[in-house]
Amino acid sequence: MDNRRGAVWFGAMGTSARVVESKGLKADALGFVSSVVIGVASTAPGYSLAAVLTLVVAAVGVQAPAVLILAFLPMLFIAASYYYMNRADPDCGTTFSWVTRAMGPWTGWIAGWAIIVADVIVMANLAQIAGLYGFLLVGWQSAADSTLAVTLVGVVWIVVMTAICVYGIELSARTQVGLLGAEVLTLALFAVVALIKVYTGDALAGSIHPDIGWFSPFAIDSLNGLTTGLLVAVFIYWGWDSTVTVNEETKDSGTTPGRAAVVSTFILVGIYVVVAAAAVAFAGAEAIAKDDSGDALGLLGKEVLGTPWDKLVIIAVLTSAAASTQTTILPTARTSLSMARAGAMPASLGHIHPRFLTPHVSTLLMGGFSIVWYVGLTLVSENILFDSIAALGLMIAFYYGLTGFACTWYYRHELVKSVKGFVYVGVAPTLGGLILTYVLVKSCIDLSKPANSESGSSWFGVGPPLIIGVGMMLFGVVLMFIWYSQGHRDFFRRRLEVADPGSLDAPPPMPAPSAGVA
Amino acid sequence: MARPLVVGYDGTPGAQAAAAEAVALASELGAEVIFAFAYWTNPQGGEVTDMLAALRELGEGHLREAQAAAESAGVTAHGELVHEAPSVGLVDIADRHDARMIVVGSYGEPPLKGALVGSTAHKLVHLSERPVLVVRAR
Numbered sequence: 304m305d306n307r308r309g310a311v312w313f314g315a316m317g318t319s320a321r322v323v324e325s326k327g328l329k330a331d332a333l334g335f336v337s338s339v340v341i342g343v344a345s346t347a348p349g350y351s352l353a354a355v356l357t358l359v360v361a362a363v364g365v366q367a368p369a370v371l372i373l374a375f376l377p378m379l380f381i382a383a384s385y386y387y388m389n390r391a392d393p394d395c396g397t398t399f400s401w402v403t404r405a406m407g408p409w410t411g412w413i414a415g416w417a418i419i420v421a422d423v424i425v426m427a428n429l430a431q432i433a434g435l436y437g438f439l440l441v442g443w444q445s446a447a448d449s450t451l452a453v454t455l456v457g458v459v460w461i462v463v464m465t466a467i468c469v470y471g472i473e474l475s476a477r478t479q480v481g482l483l484g485a486e487v488l489t490l491a492l493f494a495v496v497a498l499i500k501v502y503t504g505d506a507l508a509g510s511i512h513p514d515i516g517w518f519s520p521f522a523i524d525s526l527n528g529l530t531t532g533l534l535v536a537v538f539i540y541w542g543w544d545s546t547v548t549v550n551e552e553t554k555d556s557g558t559t560p561g562r563a564a565v566v567s568t569f570i571l572v573g574i575y576v577v578v579a580a581a582a583v584a585f586a587g588a589e590a591i592a593k594d595d596s597g598d599a600l601g602l603l604g605k606e607v608l609g610t611p612w613d614k615l616v617i618i619a620v621l622t623s624a625a626a627s628t629q630t631t632i633l634p635t636a637r638t639s640l641s642m643a644r645a646g647a648m649p650a651s652l653g654h655i656h657p658r659f660l661t662p663h664v665s666t667l668l669m670g671g672f673s674i675v676w677y678v679g680l681t682l683v684s685e686n687i688l689f690d691s692i693a694a695l696g697l698m699i700a701f702y703y704g705l706t707g708f709a710c711t712w713y714y715r716h717e718l719v720k721s722v723k724g725f726v727y728v729g730v731a732p733t734l735g736g737l738i739l740t741y742v743l744v745k746s747c748i749d750l751s752k753p754a755n756s757e758s759g760s761s762w763f764g765v766g767p768p769l770i771i772g773v774g775m776m777l778f779g780v781v782l783m784f785i786w787y788s789q790g791h792r793d794f795f796r797r798r799l800e801v802a803d804p805g806s807l808d809a810p811p812p813m814p815a816p817s818a819g820v821a
Numbered sequence: 822m823a824r825p826l827v828v829g830y831d832g833t834p835g836a837q838a839a840a841a842e843a844v845a846l847a848s849e850l851g852a853e854v855i856f857a858f859a860y861w862t863n864p865q866g867g868e869v870t871d872m873l874a875a876l877r878e879l880g881e882g883h884l885r886e887a888q889a890a891a892e893s894a895g896v897t898a899h900g901e902l903v904h905e906a907p908s909v910g911l912v913d914i915a916d917r918h919d920a921r922m923i924v925v926g927s928y929g930e931p932p933l934k935g936a937l938v939g940s941t942a943h944k945l946v947h948l949s950e951r952p953v954l955v956v957r958a959r
Contacts, residue, residue, distance in 0.1 A: 397871065473863055633863055641871040655879055658833050660860055662872065 335563055336480060342543060342567030344483050345630040348574045349490060349616075349623030351539035353432055353600040356582060358692060361592035362532040365514070365583050366523045371575045373520045373529075374536030377742075378543060379568070380735025381703045384710030387728045387807070397641045398706045404800040405713035406705070408647070409783070412794075414702045415642050416779035419669070421541075421698035422635035424691050424771075426673035427680060429631065430457030431688055432598075433624045439601050440617045447598070454681050458674055464628040465670030468636065471661045482622050489619040490574050494581035497607045501584045507606060509587025513580050530745040534696035537742070539575060541699050542630050543568070636665035646794040648786070687767050693750055694772035700739040700746070701776075707736030714802045724807045747773070823852035824921040829911050829941060830856040830900075832883040835926025835958035842956045843924040844891045844898075854898040855918060856887040859910030877902060908944035915951055922952040929957050 359367045388401045398418060403411025434456035438447035446452040474482070498513070500506045516522040523529045582591060582603055591599055604616030640662040643653030656663040680687050710732040711718070718729040750769040762770045787795055828843045830836045840856065847854045858880035862872050884900025891898035903910035915923050927942045942955045 400871070629863070637869065637872045640875060644871055644875060653875060655875055657831065657879075660831070660862075660876060660879075662875070 338563030339567045339570070340480050340483050342563065343487070343570055344479060344623075344626045345542035346540060346571055347542065347623040347627030347630070348539075348571060349486050349619040350429065350432060350627045351623075352490070352575065352578055353436070353598065353620045353624075354428055354692060355535050355539055356579065357591055357594050357599045358535045358689070359532050359579070360583060360588050362535065363523050363525070363528045364588040364592070365511070365517050366520070367532070367583055367588070368517050368576045368580045369520045369523060370529065370532035370536050371539070371579055372518065372572065374533050375540060375568075375572050377703070377735045377738040378537065378540040380731040381707050381739070382543070383727050384707045384732035384735065387732075388706070388710050388713065390806075397638055398702055399638055399641050399647075400645065401713070402702075402705055402709045403645070403647075403797060405709035407799055408795045408797045410705065412642070412647050412783050413776070413779060414705050415638050415647065416783070417698045417702040417705075417776065418638045419635055420775045420779065421695055421702070422631050422638075423669065423672045423676050424695045424698070424775075425538075425541075425631055426461060426628070426669075427457075427677035427688060428692060428695070429624055429628050430460045430673070430677050431681075433457060433460040433621065433628075435598050436601060436617050436620050436624070439598060440614060440621065450681060454678065457677060460628070461670055461673050461677065464625070465632060465666060465673075468629065468632045468666050468670075469656065469659060469661055469663045471659045479626075482626070486619040486623055487570065487574060489615045490578050493604060493607055493616055494577045497581040497585040497603070500607065501581075506585045507587065507590065509590045510585055511583070511587055513584045517580055517583070518576070526745075527749050530742050531693070531749055533742045534693060534700065534746045537699050537703070537739070538692060538696050540571065542627070543571065632666060632669060635669045636662045639665040639669070646791060687771070690766075690768040691771055693746070693768035694775070697743060697746060697750075697768075697772035698775075700743040704736045704739035704743065707732035707734075707739065711736075713800070714807065716804065717802055717807045721807070728807065823850045825853040825855050825918050826850075827855045827857055827911060827915040827918065827920040827923045828887070829907060829923070829925040829945075830858055830883055830887045831880075832886070833926065833928075833958070835928050835956070836883075837926070838958050839924045839926040839954075839956040840887050840890070842954065844894050844896050846924075847891075847896045847898075848894060850921075852921060854891050854896055855914065855920070856884050856891075856898060856900040857903060857911055857914045858884050858900065859903045859905055859907040859914075861904065861906045861910070873904070907941045908948050911941075911945060912949050912951075915949065920951060922954055923949055924954045924956065927955045927957045 356367075359370055363370050397415070399411055399415030401411075402414040431453065434453035435447055437456050437460075438444070438452065497506070501510050501512060520529075523532075582600070585607060586603060591603075594602070596602060600620060601613075601617055604613040607613070608615065639648055639652045642648040643650055643665070652665045652668070653662070654664045655661065677688075680691065711729050714724065714728040717724045719725065747769060750766045750772075752766055826843045826847050828836075828840050830840055840854075843854055846852075860873070860876040860880055862869050862876065880902045881900070884902065888898045888900050901914055903914055905913060911923050911925070914920070923945060925942045925945060927940070930940070942953070946953045946955070
């Protein structure tokens, strides 16, 4: 058989054709457990705790659990706006397009930029954690202490993860459930054993018994500590919103709306609060706050579980970091793809790999930026890498807050039509937006003081995290104007849109490919 | 009329080889050819709408091209997009149309690389209860 014949035929462009769309049997049957797993895995509890435990405890001491509970409130409110903006129009999928529709192209562009910057920053942090915990896993302490070795492994991590995203390699749902289950169980085991040791007197010297006041936000005496803690804590819930959007695809989403989101929420808040409380009780707030190794959770794991069981904690952090890398690269590449399709960024970013069907140009570019950022920051100062988490919080607070306001504004004509509408698309998103705006502004003021940064150093008399955060946003504004001045005016001419009357009460729209089989 | 042949078609050289073989076969059997483009994207990390739209556009382009080529060879054909992982999606479409067989391309890759980047042909031969014809790209 001569296959070359085919190559000649199929090179010719078609004229008229009948293409039908059919929805797969399984695409709309994303199970309840899968939805919960997606929500929890997207937020990556193990990695998040490893990254922020020290920072939160340093900010508020024993009230760390309270801040973790409090930080969830704005996220819950913003989740309402994700849910309803997602419902408003099945064809608009991202914060970038929502904000563009509701508040205009300029604001929308900046919102998209904030997502990209946040993702690039978190990749550096993720790579750092992966490198560090990788060495801890094999018990190579001298390598874990070496900046060069950790950075090297971190860069390899980013390269491998980027390649995985380009190739579109996916774990099966069952493997994911298994991995996440192991992660959650490990963290629970850590918390339970730590608490038992606290009460049997086998904990560390600074150990204290948990107190109900740890869980009360009102017991936090420092407002600076509270906002810094909130900013960092916002980061650990980052990614949770994907449960809400994914939930729409779930089977029976009409009869059991948001059940998966609620369950994954309880799991997440539960893990964070219990593990933070157990860690503080076991080692004392002072010891955790003063940790400068960058791997407080790993070290505590060793003390709590003893060898070799401490490896479980390290494995949990590493699997979680792997999941988080994926849920970082994927949405970034999708945001830049959305922006490219809208004409807000170069069209090449919207290219899809013919064989792997992934946005490979976007993905590779983000991987490249992450490496440059990671290596660059490490060269300047390793402390700045930790500072960048605070800067990351600024980005997340900015675009989550904007999404909240965009939701209320988009639905502004629907607000007074029903109590439900008023609460879910009016009060909740706006309140979420206001809280995040407050955290953003207050943190900017706090972070401007060099003393509040990890490194204690000052750039131009201002704390590094603020320079990183504001600097990257201003850089985005410059890029936006360059793009505009290069003649790409169409995107910036887009008109504002408002929700269709009655769209709030309408049943959720089906995802786009809903045409039947011909 | 003979039962249709389902061809996994994504415009790559392997798929072109598969399509050529299937059209030749269909022409002899007097069967219809259904070109299928399966697309799927990880729901993790949310924000899939634009990505899916881009994939659908890509798929529609490929399917139109394949259909036109088949029709110019005198074979009845149509294209179908399916929102599912490629191997599962092809099996679904084949089941719906009670297809005679599924035809897919292979890339002639070393087995390890094929396993790493996920060979649809490999998964398909294990999943499908219908015969699977694998045509290697030249």
